[in-house]
Amino acid sequence: MVLSVQGLYKSFKGKPVLEDVSFELGKGEILAIIGRSGAGKTTILRCVNNLVKCDRGTIQVDGMYLCKDDGEKSNYARQADMLKIRKKLGLVFQNFNLFPHMSVLENIVEAPINVFGTPKKDAEQKAMQLLEMLELEDKVSSYPFELSGGQKQRVAIARACALNPMVMCLDEPTSALDPELREGIAVTIEKLAQEGMGVLLITHDMSFAKRVAQRIIFMDEGQIVEERSKDEFFDNIENQRVKNFIGDYA
Ligand SMILES: Nc1ncnc2c1ncn2[C@@H]1O[C@H](COP(=O)(O)OP(=O)(O)O)[C@@H](O)[C@H]1O
Numbered sequence: 130m131v132l133s134v135q136g137l138y139k140s141f142k143g144k145p146v147l148e149d150v151s152f153e154l155g156k157g158e159i160l161a162i163i164g165r166s167g168a169g170k171t172t173i174l175r176c177v178n179n180l181v182k183c184d185r186g187t188i189q190v191d192g193m194y195l196c197k198d199d200g201e202k203s204n205y206a207r208q209a210d211m212l213k214i215r216k217k218l219g220l221v222f223q224n225f226n227l228f229p230h231m232s233v234l235e236n237i238v239e240a241p242i243n244v245f246g247t248p249k250k251d252a253e254q255k256a257m258q259l260l261e262m263l264e265l266e267d268k269v270s271s272y273p274f275e276l277s278g279g280q281k282q283r284v285a286i287a288r289a290c291a292l293n294p295m296v297m298c299l300d301e302p303t304s305a306l307d308p309e310l311r312e313g314i315a316v317t318i319e320k321l322a323q324e325g326m327g328v329l330l331i332t333h334d335m336s337f338a339k340r341v342a343q344r345i346i347f348m349d350e351g352q353i354v355e356e357r358s359k360d361e362f363f364d365n366i367e368n369q370r371v372k373n374f375i376g377d378y379a
């Protein structure tokens with residue numbers, strides 16, 4: 130197991146957004162969290178990546194506690210451990226967030242060199258390996274504005290891979306892409322899982338979840354409503370809320 134989330138609660142200004150969310154992610158596993166806009170999917174990713182603090186709950190990343198619930202509140206790891214935990218997590222945002230003034234290579238080596246002190250030569254070597262894996266070798270010196278949406282998405286994924294994370298979190302990776310580019314991202318995600326990463330995929334793109342995920346969690350109004358293997362999820366849906374959702378998107 131590379132990620133464990135237990136009893137997660139989060140409110141914004143008194144309004145509950147996550148209520149008792151628990152799930153686990155295995156090594157090399159691809160788990161999709163699906164659900165309507167506003168269900169709380171992105172908030173889960175932000176909690177897991179320590180971009181927001183949860184109110185209650187325990188989050189473990191590759192055996193290290195990001196936060197631990199003591200029965201009343203969630204206590205967060207110390208700064209030194211936070212840095213170690215951050216290294217285990219890769220996060221790709223919906224809109225890529227590439228640095229526009231940096232080349233593809235510079236985008237990828239920025240955090241390893243400046244945040245984690247990796248020697249430049251090692252960081253660049255790793256970056257080249259990743260670009261090769263994602264079939265972007267010829268874009269090393271390009272700038273983000275020179276790339277297509279699918280290429281930008283893959284550079285963002287390469288950048289998130291640069292620290293050898295155990296968990297890769299992707300928020301709506303296909304939402305900014307033309308449908309024909311989806312297959313390339315599906316193949317990329319499968320490669321990450323084959324490398325041993327656990328992949329947490331947030332999406333409202335049902336056909337994409339069906340294409341790439343091994344397990345599916347359906348969320349509604351801050352709660353997990355359904356959790357099943359991909360085949361079971363699509364083959365025998367009993368829950369009315371899931372049926373309604375799938376109906377809307379079918
Ligand atoms: N920083 C914030 N402040 C206040 N409300 C927020 C904040 N972030 C998210 N929310 C609210 O939390 C709910 C869940 O949002 P989100 O996790 O982004 O949902 P999803 O990704 O499933 O669309 C929404 O109602 C949203 O408006």
Ligand SMILES: [Mg+2]
Nearest residue numbers: 170171172300
């Ligand atoms: Mg979202």
